[in-house]
Amino acid sequence: MTTANQSLKPITTKINENGHLEIGGCDVVSLAEKYGTPLYVFDEETIRTIACQYKKAFNNYPKVSMLYASKAFMTKAIVRILDEEGFGFDMVSGGEIYTAYKAGGNMKKSLFNGNNKSYDELQMAVEFGVGLVSVDNFLELALLNDVAKSNNKVVDILLRVTPGIECHTHEYIQTGHLDSKFGFDLTQVDEAVELIIDEYKNLNLIGLHAHIGSQIFETSIYYDEVNVLLKEMGRLKEKYGLNLTHINLGGGLGIKYTDKDCPPSIDEIAEKIISSIKENAPKYNVESPEIHIEPGRSIIGTSGVTLYTVGSSKQVPKGKKYVAVDGGMADNPRPSLYQAVYTAEVANRPEDEKTETVTIAGRFCESGDILIKDVKMPVLEEGDILCFYDTGAYGYSMSSNYNRVLKPAAVLVNNSQSDIIIDREDYEHLVSLDRIPARLEK
Numbered sequence: 001m002t003t004a005n006q007s008l009k010p011i012t013t014k015i016n017e018n019g020h021l022e023i024g025g026c027d028v029v030s031l032a033e034k035y036g037t038p039l040y041v042f043d044e045e046t047i048r049t050i051a052c053q054y055k056k057a058f059n060n061y062p063k064v065s066m067l068y069a070s071k072a073f074m075t076k077a078i079v080r081i082l083d084e085e086g087f088g089f090d091m092v093s094g095g096e097i098y099t100a101y102k103a104g105g106n107m108k109k110s111l112f113n114g115n116n117k118s119y120d121e122l123q124m125a126v127e128f129g130v131g132l133v134s135v136d137n138f139l140e141l142a143l144l145n146d147v148a149k150s151n152n153k154v155v156d157i158l159l160r161v162t163p164g165i166e167c168h169t170h171e172y173i174q175t176g177h178l179d180s181k182f183g184f185d186l187t188q189v190d191e192a193v194e195l196i197i198d199e200y201k202n203l204n205l206i207g208l209h210a211h212i213g214s215q216i217f218e219t220s221i222y223y224d225e226v227n228v229l230l231k232e233m234g235r236l237k238e239k240y241g242l243n244l245t246h247i248n249l250g251g252g253l254g255i256k257y258t259d260k261d262c263p264p265s266i267d268e269i270a271e272k273i274i275s276s277i278k279e280n281a282p283k284y285n286v287e288s289p290e291i292h293i294e295p296g297r298s299i300i301g302t303s304g305v306t307l308y309t310v311g312s313s314k315q316v317p318k319g320k321k322y323v324a325v326d327g328g329m330a331d332n333p334r335p336s337l338y339q340a341v342y343t344a345e346v347a348n349r350p351e352d353e354k355t356e357t358v359t360i361a362g363r364f365c366e367s368g369d370i371l372i373k374d375v376k377m378p379v380l381e382e383g384d385i386l387c388f389y390d391t392g393a394y395g396y397s398m399s400s401n402y403n404r405v406l407k408p409a410a411v412l413v414n415n416s417q418s419d420i421i422i423d424r425e426d427y428e429h430l431v432s433l434d435r436i437p438a439r440l441e442k
């Protein structure tokens with residue numbers, strides 16, 4: 001079965017009777033008029049469908065927990081939706097923990113992860129009842145044990161390890177290779193385990209955690225990852241008599257940003273994971289573990305689009321034609337950060353013939369602020385609304401106020417209804433944290 005991460009567009013996308021793009025039953029051009037641009041639009045039906053496809057894909061495996069990787073895009077409304085779908089949250093900062101907590105996310109099902117958690121963040125995680133901490137390094141073992149002790153608690157932990165598996169994705173989004181800033185090298189695991197057994201009495205080690213990278217297309221990587229983790233479990237069982245019961249496999253499943261991308265389905269990676277457990281757990285003499293899956297991009301990426309309004313354009317004599325939109329690298333840094341490629345359509349006339357090759361530029365003061373290079377489009381005019389697909393993940397969550405441009409709003413669409421889930425910033429908000437020292441006052 002194909003799953004929604006394999007779709008280029010939100011699953012409700014169509015062309016309506018006005019000849020406009022429609023998503024979630026809402027006319028995209030009307031959304032741009034009503035809420036202004038740039039605008040992030042999230043399709044609730046796509047989010048829920050993918051969440052269900054994840055649950056269904058692992059239906060046959062008895063012990064699975066789904067955690068949403070909050071860093072891809074998190075707001076209180078997104079927490080509500082994924083909580084309703086039975087997901088916990090993979091969180092990497094005090095801010096993400098606070099958001100999940102405030103929105104009523106299930107803290108017990110959730111996990112705190114990250115390579116440099118502060119004492120205060122660990123304290124917050126323990127205080128808010130976060131169920132599990134993935135400990136990344138030796139300093140954190142000591143800090144978390146202190147926090148747990150001063151709260152009179154024993155905290156369940158995983159050890160984050162680097163399994164030494166490389167995937168063919170951009171260098172900046174690989175994380176599981178040996179020379180990585182994340183987690184314990186496998187040669188350091190024994191030292192960590194001995195410290196936990198001998199000294200850190202307020203930590204309860206229940207399993208191992210790995211995350212190989214992001215925008216992964218190779219299913220065999222998940223087979224190999226499970227194999228490495230089970231092997232390590234078997235080794236620790238034999239050496240220390242430790243019965244680890246959990247493995248967290250991270251996220252990473254890819255999505256389709258352009259027609260050239262062919263990501264695997266959720267079912268295909270589930271099948272690899274489950275077959276690897278069936279084949280390899282007996283080999284290493286361990287029980288089938290409870291597994292955690294932490295998708296981020298593959299849940300929210302396809303579910304979100306960004307709308308821009310076309311402004312100025314420039315034909316370089318004997319060179320490119322640039323068409324500028326009212327957003328760019330501050331609301332979507334991925335093209336300038338990782339040369340990410342996107343697909344866009346003209347929302348007010350998606351069926352017009354694409355007759356011109358243009359480069360779509362952002363409005364920010366950087367030559368690198370280019371959203372799409374050399375793409376075929378209808379002849380674009382000022383006021384056209386461009387719909388960029390697959391901007392739901394790592395767009396808003398990586399956005400900035402570069403050039404003191406206001407952050408856009410985000411709306412959630414479903415069944416012809418649209419609701420704001422993040423307000424557009426205003427100028428007062430923008431200056432609200434600025435302070436002028438008394439000696440500089442006029």
Ligand SMILES: *Cc1c(COP(=O)(O)O)cnc(C)c1O
Nearest residue numbers: 069211214251252294295296297
């Ligand atoms: C980023 C991250 C994820 C999510 O990755 P996606 O590619 O967005 O699915 C999951 N787990 C961990 C530990 C991560 O760092």
